[in-house]
Structure formats: C-alpha cells, structure tokens
Amino acid sequence: MDFDPVLLARLQFAFTIIFHIIFPSFTIGLSAYLATLGCLWLRSGNDRFQHLMRFWTKIFAVSFAMGVVSGIVLSYQLGTNWSRFSVVTGNVLGPLLGYEVLAAFFLEATFLGILLFGFNRVPPWLYVLSAAAVAVGTAISAFWILSANSWMQTPAGHELRGGIAYPRDWLTIIFNPSFPYRFAHMLNAAYLTTGFVVLAVGARYLLAGRHIEEARTMLRMAIGLTAVLAPLQLLLGDQHGLNTLQYQPIKVAAMEAHWDGSKPGDFHIFAWPDEEAGVNRFAISIPRGSSLVLTHHMNGLFPGLSSVPASDRPPVKVVFFAFRIMLAIGSFMIAAAMYGAYLWWRGTLFETRWYLRVMAQSWWIGFVAVISGWVVTESGRQPWIVHGILRTADATSPVPGASIAGTLALFVIAYGIVFWFGIYYINRLIAHGPQKVAAETGRFSPSPISAAQDTGREALQR
Amino acid sequence: MEWYLPLIWAAVIGTAVVMYVIMDGFDLGIGILFPTARNESERDQMTRSIAPYWDGNETWLVLGGAGLFVAFPKAYAVIMPALYLPVIVMLIALVFRGVAFEFRHVSYSKTGWNIGFFVSSTVATVAQGVVLGGLIQGISVRDGAFSGGPFDWATPFAFACGLSLVAGYALLGATWLTMKTEGPVAERARGQAKMLLVAVLVFMALVSLWTPLKQPRIAERWFSLPNFYFLWPVPFVTALIAYYAWRWIEAGREVPPFLATIALFLLGFLGLVISNFPYLVPPSLTVWDTAATPASQIFMLLGTLLLLPIVLGYIGFVYWLFRGKVREGESYH
Ligand code: HDD
Numbered sequence: 188m189d190f191d192p193v194l195l196a197r198l199q200f201a202f203t204i205i206f207h208i209i210f211p212s213f214t215i216g217l218s219a220y221l222a223t224l225g226c227l228w229l230r231s232g233n234d235r236f237q238h239l240m241r242f243w244t245k246i247f248a249v250s251f252a253m254g255v256v257s258g259i260v261l262s263y264q265l266g267t268n269w270s271r272f273s274v275v276t277g278n279v280l281g282p283l284l285g286y287e288v289l290a291a292f293f294l295e296a297t298f299l300g301i302l303l304f305g306f307n308r309v310p311p312w313l314y315v316l317s318a319a320a321v322a323v324g325t326a327i328s329a330f331w332i333l334s335a336n337s338w339m340q341t342p343a344g345h346e347l348r349g350g351i352a353y354p355r356d357w358l359t360i361i362f363n364p365s366f367p368y369r370f371a372h373m374l375n376a377a378y379l380t381t382g383f384v385v386l387a388v389g390a391r392y393l394l395a396g397r398h399i400e401e402a403r404t405m406l407r408m409a410i411g412l413t414a415v416l417a418p419l420q421l422l423l424g425d426q427h428g429l430n431t432l433q434y435q436p437i438k439v440a441a442m443e444a445h446w447d448g449s450k451p452g453d454f455h456i457f458a459w460p461d462e463e464a465g466v467n468r469f470a471i472s473i474p475r476g477s478s479l480v481l482t483h484h485m486n487g488l489f490p491g492l493s494s495v496p497a498s499d500r501p502p503v504k505v506v507f508f509a510f511r512i513m514l515a516i517g518s519f520m521i522a523a524a525m526y527g528a529y530l531w532w533r534g535t536l537f538e539t540r541w542y543l544r545v546m547a548q549s550w551w552i553g554f555v556a557v558i559s560g561w562v563v564t565e566s567g568r569q570p571w572i573v574h575g576i577l578r579t580a581d582a583t584s585p586v587p588g589a590s591i592a593g594t595l596a597l598f599v600i601a602y603g604i605v606f607w608f609g610i611y612y613i614n615r616l617i618a619h620g621p622q623k624v625a626a627e628t629g630r631f632s633p634s635p636i637s638a639a640q641d642t643g644r645e646a647l648q649r
Numbered sequence: 650m651e652w653y654l655p656l657i658w659a660a661v662i663g664t665a666v667v668m669y670v671i672m673d674g675f676d677l678g679i680g681i682l683f684p685t686a687r688n689e690s691e692r693d694q695m696t697r698s699i700a701p702y703w704d705g706n707e708t709w710l711v712l713g714g715a716g717l718f719v720a721f722p723k724a725y726a727v728i729m730p731a732l733y734l735p736v737i738v739m740l741i742a743l744v745f746r747g748v749a750f751e752f753r754h755v756s757y758s759k760t761g762w763n764i765g766f767f768v769s770s771t772v773a774t775v776a777q778g779v780v781l782g783g784l785i786q787g788i789s790v791r792d793g794a795f796s797g798g799p800f801d802w803a804t805p806f807a808f809a810c811g812l813s814l815v816a817g818y819a820l821l822g823a824t825w826l827t828m829k830t831e832g833p834v835a836e837r838a839r840g841q842a843k844m845l846l847v848a849v850l851v852f853m854a855l856v857s858l859w860t861p862l863k864q865p866r867i868a869e870r871w872f873s874l875p876n877f878y879f880l881w882p883v884p885f886v887t888a889l890i891a892y893y894a895w896r897w898i899e900a901g902r903e904v905p906p907f908l909a910t911i912a913l914f915l916l917g918f919l920g921l922v923i924s925n926f927p928y929l930v931p932p933s934l935t936v937w938d939t940a941a942t943p944a945s946q947i948f949m950l951l952g953t954l955l956l957l958p959i960v961l962g963y964i965g966f967v968y969w970l971f972r973g974k975v976r977e978g979e980s981y982h
C-alpha cells in the first residue's frame with residue numbers, strides 16, 4: 188500500500204495536539220479558579236469556598252494527568268514527525284521550549300504534589316500558595332509555547348544561513364509580532380472555557396436541587412467572569428485578526444473566503460468555497476462586511492486568495508468553516524454571559540430554569556472554540572510550517588508512511604480509550620458533587636479521585 | 650567556548666537523563682512489581698509511596714527531550730526518526746501508565762487498571778531499554794539525516810538492553826519500597842531485591858561483554874593500553890558496591906540498598922559514557938557535530954543556571970514534606 192508520509196505525519200500531529208490542547212484549555216483556567224477559591228477561603232474563612240476548592244481539585248487532577256501525558260508525547264513528536272523542522276528551527280525554538288520546561292513544567296508538576304496530597308500536611312496558606320504556583324506555572328507554560336508557535340507564524344529576530352535559522356535578537360524572537368495577540372487571546376480562551384464549565388456544573392446542581400449554596404457561588408463567579416471576558420475576547424480576536432492581516436494576509440483571505448482582492452470583501456455568514464473555480468457558492472453575505480471590519484472602511488481593499496498561485500493557498504474550506512465555528516461560539520458566549528448578568532441583576536438568575544437548562548448543556552463550547560481557533564491558525568499557515576521559511580512538505584522525517592500510519596492507529600485507539608474513561612470519571616466526580624465531610628476527616632488519601640469515591644460512598648451509606 | 654559549550658550541554662543532558670532514569674525508574678519499577686502484591690490494600694500502599702512525586706519525576710524526561718532539541722537539534726533530528734517505533738511505543742505506554750495511576754482509584758473494579766499499570770510500566774521500560782540499545786549499536790546517517798530502515802533497532806542486543814532495564818527499574822522499585830513502606834510490602838520487597846540484584850548483575854555483565862564484542866571501537870576504548878589502567882576500577886567498584894548492596898539487604902537495612910542501587914545505575918551510565926564519548930549518535934556524529942549555535946546554547950545555559958537550582962530546591966522540599974514511611978493499611982478504605 189502507498190502512504191503519503193507528509194499527510195500522515197500532519198494527521199498524526201494534528202490528532203495528538205488537538206487531544207492535548209483540550210486539557211490545557213481547561214487546566215489553565217481551572218488552576219486559576221482554584222487559587223481564587225483558596226484566596227477567598229483564606230480571606231473570609233468561609234468553608235464553602237474550601238469545599239468548592241477541594242471538589243474542583245479532584246477534577247483538576249484527572250484533567251491535569253491527561254494534559255501532562257499527552258504533552259510529553261508532543262515534545263518528542265517534533266523530532267519523530269518533523270525532524271527537518273527541528274534542524275532548521277532548533278537554534279531558535281529550542282531555547283523557548285527549554286525555558287518552558289524549566290520555568291513552568293517543573294513548577295506545575297512539583298506543586299501539584301502539594302495541591303493534591305498536602306492538604307493535611309501543610310498550613311492553609313501554603314496549600315493555597317501551591318494552587319497559585321500551579322496556576323502561574325500553567326500561564327508561564329502557555330507564554331513560552333505560544334511564543335514558539337507565534338514565531339512559526341510571524342518569524343522575527345533571526346537570520347537564515349544555509350537554510351538554517353540562527354538567533355539574532357532573543358527579545359525580538361520571543362516577542363515576535365503576533366505573540367502578544369496570540370498569548371492574550373489564548374489565555375483568555377482558556378479562562379472562558381473554564382468559566383463555561385463551572386457555569387454548566389452550577390446550573391446542573393441548581394436544576395437538580397443539590398448543593399444549592401455551592402451552586403449559587405459557582406454561578407455568580409462564572410457569570411461575573413464571563414460577562415467581562417467574553418466581550419473582551421471579541422476585542423482581542425479583532426485586534427489579532429488585524430495583526431494577521433498585516434503579516435499573513437492570505438490566511439485572512441482564507442478565513443473570509445475572499446478571492447478577488449481588487450474588490451471590497453463581503454462578510455459571508457455562510458458560503459461553500461469552491462477551491463477549483465476560485466469562487467464561493469451558496470453565499471449568504473453582509474455586503475462589504477469584511478472590508479469594514481478589517482480596514483475600517485466600506486470600500487477598503489485587502490488581498491484575495493487569487494493573488495497567489497493555488498500551491499501557496501491554505502485549505503480554504505477548513506480555515507473558513509473553523510473560523511465560522513469560533514465566531515458563532517464567541518457570539519453565543521457573549522449573549523449567554525450578558526443575559527446571565529442581566530438575570531442576576533434582576534434577581535431571577537437562580538429561578539430562570541430555561542436559562543439554567545441551556546447553560547447546563549453548554550460545558551463543551553469553549554473546547555470546540557479553542558480547537559477551531561487553532562485549526563484556523565495552523566491550517567491557515569499552510570503550506571508553510573514556518574511562515575516564509577520552511578514548507579510543511581519539506582519538514583518531515585525520513586520515516587516511512589507505514590510506520591506513521593501504524594502509530595497513528597495506535598494513538599487513535601489509546602487516546603480513544605483514555606479520553607472516554609477520563610470523561611466518564613470526571614462526570615462521575617461531578618455527579619458526586621462537593622462533599623462537606625471530606626475536608627474534616629483528616630485522612631490521607633492516595634489519590635484525589637479515591638477520596639472523592641470514598642466520600643461518595645460515605646454519603647450513600649449515610 | 651565553541652569547544653566547551655557542547656561538553657557542558659552534554660553534561661546537563663546527561664544529568665537530566667540520569668535524574669529521569671533514577672526517579673521515574675522507581676515509579677516504573679513499582680509498576681513492574683505490581684502483580685506481586687497480594688491485595689488491593691497493598692497495591693494502594695505501593696502507589697501511595699510514589700503518588701506525590703511521579704508527575705515531577707516524569708518531567709525529567711521532558712527536560713531530556715527538550716534539552717536535546719535545545720542543545721543538539723541535529724542529534725534530536727536523527728535519533729527520533731531512527732528510533733521512531735520504540736519511542737512512540739514508549740510514549741503511548743507512558744500515557745497509559747499515567748492515567749492508570751489516576752484511574753485505578755476511581756473505577757469500581759480496579760483490576761483492569763491494575764493490569765494496565767503493570768503492562769504499561771513494563772512496556773515503557775522495555776522500550777526505553779531498546780532505545781538505549783538502539784543508540785549504542787549505532788545509527789546509520791547520511792548527510793546529517795537518518796538513512797536506515799524502520800526496524801534497524803530491532804536486534805537481540807537491543808532487546809537484551811530492554812530486559813536489563815526491566816531488572817534495573819524493578820530493583821530500584823523494590824529498594825524504594827523497602828525504604829518507604831512498612832509491613833508485608835516492605836518484607837516482600839526485601840526478598841525481591843535480592844533476586845533482582847542478582848539479575849541486574851547478570852545483565853550488566855552480559856551487556857558489558859556484548860557491547861565490546863559487537864563494537865570494535867568500544868573494545869578498543871576499554872582494552873587498549875594505557876586506557877585499561879585507568880578504567881579497570883569501574884567494574885571493580887561496581888562489584889564492590891553490589892557486594893555491599895547484598896550485605897545491606899541481608900542485614901535488613903532500609904536506606905542503603907536504595908542508595909547502592911542508584912550507585913550501580915550511575916556506574917552503568919559512566920560505563921556508557923566511557924564507551925561512547927564523544928559520540929552522541931554513534932558511530933558518526935559527535936557532540937560538536939550536532940551542537941546548536943553557541944548563541945542558543947549560551948542563552949539556554951543562563952536560564953538553566955538560574956532556574957535549575959530553584960527547581961531542585963522545591964523538588965527537595967516536596968520530598969521532604971512527604972518524608973517518612975507509608976504504613977500498612979494506611980490506605981483509603
Ligand atoms: C510549537 C509549536 C506548535 C504549537 C504550540 C501548536 N502547533 Fe499546531 N502544528 C505545529 C506546531 C505547533 C507544527 C509542527 O508546525 C505543525 C505540523 C504541521 C504544520 O504545518 O505545523 C502543526 C500542525 C497543526 C495542525 C494541522 C494543520 C494542517 O496540517 O493543516 C493542527 C490542526 C494543529 N497544528 C493544531 C494545533 C493546536 C490545536 C494547537 C494548540 C495547542 C497547536 N496546533 C499549537
């Protein structure tokens with residue numbers, strides 16, 4: 188059989204990194220939420236915060252474990268799948284990843300030990316400090332890895348000699364043109380994703396009439412957060428897009444399915460981009476919408492896809508639809524958070540059951556938005572792996588397609604098993620809910636989940 | 650500078666690898682010994698003795714991989730494709746090991762994840778040994794890129810290395826349990842440690858003789874004069890430490906056997922370095938051939954000098970915080 192190694196290597200990498208990013212999007216936000224709860228507990232002495240913190244810590248443990256193991260896979264896959272890429276960019280990207288390990292991964296992994304197992308061994312302030320250390324660690328991790336990724340989108344601060352990138356100015360490399368936007372947009376995405384999960388869990392409890400006090404706290408905190416961050420995300424995304432227009436105009440053209448750069452761009456609510464013919468079919472559009480957003484001018488012009496040969500275009504449909512999904516979810520988030528804030532202000536938030544019912548079902552929207560966003564970013568960069576420096580097709584390893592296909596199948600099976608069990612266990616932890624007794628029974632527990640199970644059993648026996 | 654930097658970096662990465670092998674070695678070893686536990690409460694005691702650390706321990710593997718990418722990107726780009734299959738198998742096994750560790754506590758029936766924990770720990774260990782063996786026996790390189798086939802690594806020698814590592818990690822696990830647990834678990838671990846020590850010595854001897862027989866350049870390194878005058882203490886000290894390790898286990902000592910096992914691992918590593926230096930990708934690419942540009946190595950070295958002591962500081966703190974023994978039945982039922 189004939190396998191295309193480049194395609195397979197891309198599929199495999201896309202699969203494993205999409206699997207990975209699901210967990211950071213949640214753990215970056217959740218660790219910050221844990222630290223916040225801890226601070227509130229220390230300040231107010233109110234045990235409700237402590238119960239909530241301990242409850243979410245158990246869920247955090249499962250998600251974090253899955254994030255770590257899938258991340259380790261990635262750090263080796265750069266070499267196994269993209270060895271040519273490693274040679275060309277190693278001088279520049281290597282240190283960024285190295286700093287991520289030293290500044291972030293050890294911090295997270297070590298203080299995680301205290302967060303999960305130290306409750307009965309350390310004073311409360313140190314326990315909360317550990318949660319904060321983990322939260323800071325995840326944010327630092329995002330800083331470095333996004334700097335690396337942004338350099339692949341908008342390389343700067345380097346020079347090319349013999350096709351290999353050499354560093355010239357580290358600050359320019361780290362703070363390359365798209366990095367500040369990407370970092371802000373992604374970090375905010377992680378907080379939003381977590382906010383909607385917390386919102387969903389709170390709504391689920393209220394609907395079931397369980398854990399009322401905790402559920403109300405969760406709802407208030409989540410709505411307070413998302414009502415600010417969801418509109419902010421629109422703003423950040425808009426600025427991000429303007430930056431992309433400057434450095435990767437063809438990516439933006441693909442996002443908008445804009446073919447002819449000599450005419451102003453319409454904003455297509457729906458369309459079926461025909462990549463052969465270079466036109467859109469079945470388009471439903473807001474005339475000149477894209478021009479208005481991107482150039483702040485009704486008649487503004489921006490480059491179209493037809494201005495470059497087909498071999499230099501990204502896969503238009505993928506980018507176009509992924510972008511639509513992100514925008515749709517972003518708009519839904521704004522509406523949901525604003526309406527929630529309005530209900531809260533009216534004082535009917537906890538009684539509006541239809542709203543709670545919708546929100547209880549919306550825990551997954553942040554994850555889908557994050558994945559779509561990354562698909563826009565990464566597929567939109569094609570055919571380049573490092574924009575303007577190295578093409579994806581030239582970046583692969585000398586590994587036969589059959590090996591990649593075989594291991595891809597292994598990954599799909601392994602991650603499939605791990606993912607469904609993980610979701611199943613997290614769901615069960617949520618079904619058990621926060622336990623008021625757990626914290627007081629100063630018993631050492633080998634794993635946070637087992638503690639959850641115990642107390643679950645206790646609660647049932649009672 | 651151009652000459653020293655790669656050496657410094659080789660030392661940094663060597664340290665990361667040694668740290669990983671020792672620290673995740675006892676975690677994986679406990680997985681390998683898992684089927685010998687009698688009941689669920691013993692298994693809980695065993696996992697509890699490593700629960701707060703295993704995540705941090707595994708991070709050394711990331712440092713090793715990232716370190717190679719930082720300092721020797723050209724070696725990273727040759728080794729990973731050459732050992733593609735064992736590396737991926739190792740990674741997938743580590744995924745299962747990590748989640749089995751967490752999941753076995755939640756599922757109502759633990760048997761599945763107990764088996765998963767054992768199998769994945771063992772597979773990951775064998776794969777690591779195979780990676781090591783595959784590296785020692787040499788990788789074919791043309792124009793700075795891997796030029797062999799997908800199964801070049803699959804030799805009896807590589808699998809022998811895999812089995813040696815199983816014995817070695819199991820010994821680390823057994824001596825860790827002797828040190829960190831009480832009751833029947835510690836008792837049984839002591840008995841296992843004796844058998845495993847013998848197995849480790851046999852494997853060490855086997856690999857140490859097989860390597861020079863297979864690789865003339867390594868035979869030359871050890872047995873030519875005057876090298877031999879300087880190198881004979883390495884096997885001698887190994888034998889001495891093994892003898893004391895045996896005595897300490899017999900005498901029921903708790904901490905020294907673990908330390909002696911670490912010493913054996915360090916000596917084994919020293920042997921490897923002696924055999925292969927200055928090659929990073931034997932038999933063709935040296936540390937200098939594959940080094941990143943000095944600017945990158947220096948930039949990262951500054952960070953390492955600043956951050957690594959802090960990292961070691963808080964890792965030490967966590968080990969100190971969870972010091973003491975895990976008692977029998979001190980589990981969650
Ligand atoms: C440090 C580097 C880095 C980072 C932080 C990311 N990526 Fe990426 N991504 C790559 C480095 C990379 C890559 C190695 O450069 C790939 C492989 C092929 C390619 O063109 O880029 C890639 C490809 C790639 C593809 C396939 C695109 C295609 O071939 O059409 C997808 C869907 C993603 N990535 C998704 C993600 C997601 C969900 C990320 C969130 C964590 C992410 N990427 C972050």
Ligand code: HEM
Nearest residue numbers: 210211214251254255258259261262292325328329332708
């Ligand atoms: C090529 C891309 C990536 C690689 C090679 C990579 C590598 C890794 C590795 C090796 C780990 C495990 C660290 C440990 O042992 O603790 C990890 C975890 C993590 N990664 Fe990634 N990563 C990538 C993309 C991303 C992105 C884009 C983000 C965030 C924006 C991210 C955020 C995190 C976080 C927060 C963790 C901690 C574990 C967790 O929260 O689940 N990673 N990553």
Ligand code: HEM
Nearest residue numbers: 369372376379421424425428431517553556557560561564
């Ligand atoms: C509501 C309006 C939004 C707009 C206008 C917007 C805009 C953008 C743009 C233009 C990009 C691509 C940048 C590039 O590749 O150069 C992007 C990427 C991304 N978006 Fe959004 N976005 C919005 C909402 C969201 C939401 C709600 C989330 C998640 C909760 C999200 C998560 C992401 C992620 C993870 C990426 C990839 C990383 C990056 O390049 O920053 N976005 N967004």
